[in-house]
Amino acid sequence: MSARLEHLLDDLNPSQREAVIAGDGPLLVLAGAGSGKTRVIAYRIAWLLAHRGLSPRSLLAVTFTNKAAGEMKRRVEELLAPAGIKSPLIATFHSVCVRILRQHGTHVGLPSHFTIYDEDDRLALVKECMKDGELADRSLTPSTAAHRISYLKNQMTAVSEALRDARGPWEKKAALVYSRYDKRLRETGAVDFDDLLLLVVRLLAEIPEVLAWYRGLWRSVLVDEYQDTNRAQYRIVRLLTQEHRNIRVVGDSDQSIYKWRGADVRNILDF
Numbered sequence: 001m002s003a004r005l006e007h008l009l010d011d012l013n014p015s016q017r018e019a020v021i022a023g024d025g026p027l028l029v030l031a032g033a034g035s036g037k038t039r040v041i042a043y044r045i046a047w048l049l050a051h052r053g054l055s056p057r058s059l060l061a062v063t064f065t066n067k068a069a070g071e072m073k074r075r076v077e078e079l080l081a082p083a084g085i086k087s088p089l090i091a092t093f094h095s096v097c098v099r100i101l102r103q104h105g106t107h108v109g110l111p112s113h114f115t116i117y118d119e120d121d122r123l124a125l126v127k128e129c130m131k132d133g134e135l136a137d138r139s140l141t142p143s144t145a146a147h148r149i150s151y152l153k154n155q156m157t158a159v160s161e162a163l164r165d166a167r168g169p170w171e172k173k174a175a176l177v178y179s180r181y182d183k184r185l186r187e188t189g190a191v192d193f194d195d196l197l198l199l200v201v202r203l204l205a206e207i208p209e210v211l212a213w214y215r216g217l218w219r220s221v222l223v224d225e226y227q228d229t230n231r232a233q234y235r236i237v238r239l240l241t242q243e244h245r246n247i248r249v250v251g252d253s254d255q256s257i258y259k260w261r262g263a264d265v266r267n268i269l270d271f
């Protein structure tokens, strides 16, 4: 083991150290901006691999943005590379979901080579869906409709529920656009960013062998920037870790930058 890893704990303050070496089971660390939360996750990963003998393959670290995932990867590699230990999978929720769906998506009706629509593709399709009928007006533009669809999906509201529960003309129109949009996506074998998460929730919740496979694979799961997780991401984490309960999350309750996407501080409180 490299000198750096031998003295891993020297780089940490007492409360960081406590969080890094804590035993198995769930742990939630809430701390302020810039207080070393990401550091705790990176060192925890190094600790598990170097001192607890976990295999890199059995560990999953997720965060919300590409930037945060890149930063975490860089820090973990810096700690592990001198000891010749391979870095585990460190990725965004979305890219983990793409991996899972490329492997097992056929169980939830996805073609094996599904296309992923980005935000621009989504907007273009919403525009098309609003062409026929009386769906576009000043209050419901393609961009507000796209936001509404994303919101509904992240609340895990199915098309049928959105149509049933819509109140007032605005919500009714938005639900109709959602219904057309969803149909078109399915016809073309495409998914949008929100579907990536929702389909994985469905897959893990409905196909026991797939759930068992991932539970067996990732024996320890770590989440950075937990305050940004929405309902679907929360459910994915729960499904993956409910059995072994080796879940570490760090977050900042004052820092939720993705509220509009349905990020939900309740996820912190429900943990």
Ligand SMILES: Nc1ncnc2c1ncn2[C@@H]1O[C@H](COP(=O)(O)OP(=O)(O)OP(=O)(O)O)[C@@H](O)[C@H]1O
Residues within 6 Å of the ligand: 011, 012, 013, 016, 032, 033, 034, 035, 036, 037, 038, 039, 040, 252
């Ligand atoms: N015990 C420590 N010793 C030396 N430097 C530290 C220590 N803890 C944190 N730092 C440094 O402080 C800075 C902020 O740490 P880090 O990014 O881990 O905090 P964070 O809580 O994740 O921040 P954010 O809220 O922005 O996500 C980093 O440069 C980190 O290396």
Ligand SMILES: [Mg+2]
Residues within 6 Å of the ligand: 037, 038, 039, 224
């Ligand atoms: Mg951080």
